[in-house]
Amino acid sequence: MITIRGLRKSYGDVLALDSLDLDIASGEVVALLGPSGCGKSTTLQLVAGFVEPTAGEIKIGDRMMSRPGMVVPPERRGMSLIFQSYAIWPHKTVAENVAFGLQVRHMPKAEIVERVRRHLNTVQLEHLADRYPSELSGGQQQRIALARALAVDPEILLLDEPLSNLDANLREEMRFEIRRLHDTTGVTMIYVTHDQTEAMVCADRIAVMNKGRIEQVGTAFDIYEKPRTKFVAGFIGRCNALPGKLTAPGVVEVVGATLRATDESGAAGGSAISLCIRPHRVALGAAPEGPANRLRGRVERVAYLGEASDYLIEMADGIRIRAFASPATPYRPGEEIDVYLPVKDCRVVAE
Amino acid sequence: MAMAQDVIAREPARPIVRIENVLRNGACVVLLAILAVLIVMPLYALLSQSLEDADKHFIGLGNFVRYADNPGLVQSVYNSLFVSIAVTAITVPLAFGYAYALTRSCIPAKAIFKGIALLPILAPSLLPAISLTYMFGNQGFMRGLLGGHSIHGPIGIIMAQVFHCFPFGVLIIGTALGISDGRLYEVAQTFSTPKWRVFWTITLPAVRYGLISACFVIFTTAIVDFGIAKVIGGSYNVLAIEIYKQIIGQQNFQMGAVIGVLLLLPALLTFFIERYVNKRQMSQLTARAVLYQPKPHRLFDATMLAFVVVVALCILGVNAVAVFASFFKLWPYDLSFSLDSYDFAAFDPGGWSSYWNSIIMASGAALFGTVLTFGGAYLVEKSPIPASLRGLLHILAMIPIAVPGIVLGLGYVFFFNDPANPLGFLYYTMTILVMCSIAHYYTIPHLTALTALKQVDKEFEAVSQSLGVPFWVTLRRVTIPISVPVILDVATYIFVNAMTTVAAVIFIYSPQNKLASIAVIAMEDTGDTGAACAMAMMILYTSVAVKVVQIGLSKLLFPKLQLWRHPDAS
Structure with missing residues (x-):
């Protein structure tokens, strides 16, 4: 169990991390997701023990790991690290790379051999044990790094953008590979990434970060279906955020019309809010739910994307909305059409 | 776990x-x-x-005032400036031509020519000075070519310095020419820009920082050099020699220190200009730049080859004279082999x-x-x-x-x-x-x-x-x-x-x-x-x-x- 309380880090006047609280259970995979500069890598550096916090604390179980003035050094934290650049030693073979951390622990030779074999087997690289890293592909190199990290039996595995150097196809394959490794070893993982799909595939819970703070923590489903802030709604998948006003619980005034929406924002009546709806939940033309939540708009632009048609529709007050409709929809630019925003897909998000 | x-x-x-x-x-x-x-x-x-x-x-700047009052010492400043400016003016165009041939033409054996250009770096700076003495000195076999002027003096210093400084010029300018963006030349070609215009509007501006840097490095190398002036300078006074005379000859440590401080100035200036120029030069090359690939052009390549061969022969010649001089009794007059x-x-x-x-x-x-x-x-x-x-x-x-x-x-x-x-x-x-x-x-x-x-x-x-x-x-x-x-x-x-x-x-x-x-x-x-x-x-x-x-x-x-x-x- 990792407990992070009020964690804060500033470099001179620059605030890299602004008060972070997070609990991570043993055996859990938590992704820190956010744009560059949001503080996710700083958080990882703090957890790893490379950086001393300005305020706050990090505990593992009951044991204090970091607080201002006291940092247990990285090698005594029982953690292993995986980096974007792999950081595997180019002049050592695959097996030597995995064995290195065990040798400096003065483990008996037979056990080293056995462990190296077992972990190379886990990452499916046993047949390449005697090759040099430069002879292998990027995905294979990252597997070496994983085997090396796991070989020392860490309690916690920290991954810093581990797949960002790989090309798209490999990245997709390695996401599932990392999740599989977790399920076979049960190791606790903190996974830093800016790629939402990566976070959604690998993590049990996702902490969406922005400007040095956590905006929302939850399962992939929660984060996508119930975003609590405009930033989360916009960062995880595409989202229309229409500016409006909350007139009564579940009733909003948007684009000159009164609409009903799901409201878990806790915003007070009369306050400015955003109405969030994902483009593929916007329905065009025929009204499945009758006249409720219906707006009029003019097609400004349309692009055929194969799986869907991407519409940009201008409504009253010059406000635009994106809609992904069935590719078969026949509307042309300039055409006036009906735009339906299903109540269950409209969410009120506080400004 | x-x-x-x-x-x-x-x-x-x-x-x-x-x-x-x-x-x-x-x-x-x-x-x-x-x-x-x-x-x-x-x-x-x-x-x-x-x-x-x-x-x-402590007497403040008193030593510097005394220095400025001594006409002999002041003369050495002028001499040093004259020699260094002359060396820069001769070496930079030569090095530019050589580097241009290596980077922008299709001459053969570029690696060998580059190696020859860099050879003087491995030799002591004295070597060209001694070779030149051997060739043009009082008993030199080529002294007639100087038309009665003595090699011991500014002529000898300048010639030897040019050999000594040439590789630095080729390295610096060659680097600048090497990182130019090939796309600019392709665009110019699509507009059918004349060759001379391409040279003035693309090539020179792109290497201007390299040229500035080469000028300062060569000027500084020339002005602070001691060995060449000592060997071939004769009675011609330059700053580095003046230090030596003040210290060894007259035991005047204060005056030696003053000249030392003066010699720090051009080197310091070069250091800061280099830093400034390096920053500018590197920023010219973006990640998307395409490296320029020269295309064969018979007349241009032939001219460039001729130039490079002449320069390379001069460098090899100067080194060869030293080799021969060391192996023969009195080359070229007495050709009996001798160790x-x-x-x-x-x-x-x-x-x-x-x-x-x-x-x-x-x-x-x-x-x-x-x-x-x-x-x-x-x-x-x-x-x-x-x-x-x-x-x-x-x-x-x-x-x-x-x-x-x-x-x-x-x-x-x-x-x-x-x-x-x-x-x-x-x-x-x-x-x-x-x-x-x-x-x-x-x-x-x-x-x-x-x-x-x-x-x-x-x-x-x-x-x-x-x-x-x-x-x-x-x-x-x-x-x-x-x-x-x-x-x-x-x-x-x-x-x-x-x-x-x-x-x-x-x-x-x-x-x-x-x-x-x-x-x-x-x-x-x-x-x-x-x-x-x-x-x-x-x-x-x-x-x-x-x-x-x-x-x-x-x-x-x-x-x-x-x-x-x-x-x-x-």
Whole structure:
């Protein structure tokens, strides 16, 4: 169990991390997701023990790991690290790379051999044990790094953008590979990434970060279906955020019309809010739910994307909305059409 | 899992003093102290000497005023400026043409021509001076070509300096030409821009920083050089010679210090201009730039080839004269083969021992210099030492490049010859020669090692640490093995330069540890030009041999180590 309380880090006047609280259970995979500069890598550096916090604390179980003035050094934290650049030693073979951390622990030779074999087997690289890293592909190199990290039996595995150097196809394959490794070893993982799909595939819970703070923590489903802030709604998948006003619980005034929406924002009546709806939940033309939540708009632009048609529709007050409709929809630019925003897909998000 | 928990359970929750940090910070302080002795204290001694009278009383700028009142001394400033400007004006266009041919034409054997252009770097700067004396001197076989003018004077200095400075020009301008963006030329071609216009509007602006940089480097190299002026300058007074005369001839240390300070100025100026220019030049090349690929063009290529061949022949010729001079009795008049010139004992009391002294000195400088520079670069780049120590270490490492050898050597005299200095016992020893050579050539190895270490991901250290590997194990088993090529490179650089330097050691050698480069000057002084040639050639042979061994080792023995530089090679 990792407990992070009020964690804060500033470099001179620059605030890299602004008060972070997070609990991570043993055996859990938590992704820190956010744009560059949001503080996710700083958080990882703090957890790893490379950086001393300005305020706050990090505990593992009951044991204090970091607080201002006291940092247990990285090698005594029982953690292993995986980096974007792999950081595997180019002049050592695959097996030597995995064995290195065990040798400096003065483990008996037979056990080293056995462990190296077992972990190379886990990452499916046993047949390449005697090759040099430069002879292998990027995905294979990252597997070496994983085997090396796991070989020392860490309690916690920290991954810093581990797949960002790989090309798209490999990245997709390695996401599932990392999740599989977790399920076979049960190791606790903190996974830093800016790629939402990566976070959604690998993590049990996702902490969406922005400007040095956590905006929302939850399962992939929660984060996508119930975003609590405009930033989360916009960062995880595409989202229309229409500016409006909350007139009564579940009733909003948007684009000159009164609409009903799901409201878990806790915003007070009369306050400015955003109405969030994902483009593929916007329905065009025929009204499945009758006249409720219906707006009029003019097609400004349309692009055929194969799986869907991407519409940009201008409504009253010059406000635009994106809609992904069935590719078969026949509307042309300039055409006036009906735009339906299903109540269950409209969410009120506080400004 | 169990193991990790054990480790954690034993750990007390209190501030932790880490042996690793103590070691690293300690190493940093020790290195700073060494650099203070090698670089800072001698320079400080020089500066304070220039502001004191003979009895060590502070007199402000009094020495400088006295200097300005002495017409002979002022004349040496004009002479130095004249020679250096002339050398710059001749060398830069030549080097530009040569570099242009190497980068922008389709001439054959570019690697060989580049090698020939760089050959003078491996030879002592004296070598062209001696060869020219041999050719155009009082008994020279080509003296008729000078039309009655003596080679001993500005003509000789300028000619020899051009040979000496040429490789620097080719390197700097060649780099600038090499990073030009090929897309600009393709665009120009689609507009059918005339060739001369392309040259003036694309080529020259793109290399302007390289040209500026080359001008300043060559000007500074020429103005601070001592060896060439000593050998071929005759009675023509330049600043570096004036220092020598003031110190050795008149024992006027204050005036020597004043000239030393004056010589620091152009070097300092060059240093800052270089830094400024480097920043600008690198920013021209974006990641998307396409490197220019020259296309064959018969007439242009032929012209370029002719030019390059002429220049290359001149360089080879000057070196060949020294070779012939050393192997024949009195080339070209008496062509009987003879190794007499290599019997150094017949010409100079030091004999062959000067050569061996140089080998010992250069080896010592290479060994300790590599350890210091690589260690320093490692501390700066790879260690979590306090930022203040890191900054100070880097600044101290950058100072020597702005200090001419003769100025540094003079600082060593003032600092180590001071009776109050407890380190005074080092004066006149081999150790001080090694120290001065390391200090003089510290900057380039430092930067080379720094660049190489920067290319090794910081994450290597982080991963090692999290695996529980102490930094010295990572250093020994990972960082150093990966860096073997650059370590060899650094060691070779220091060795070759220590073999050839004259200026840095002219004031601090003793008769017991006379060096080869000093012996060259001594034998030239006594008119034994053949023997001087032979000794200079011994230096060149040795440097070439060491360089060849270095390239061979890097290419043959460590291909695996180089692979990491090209992760996509497979």
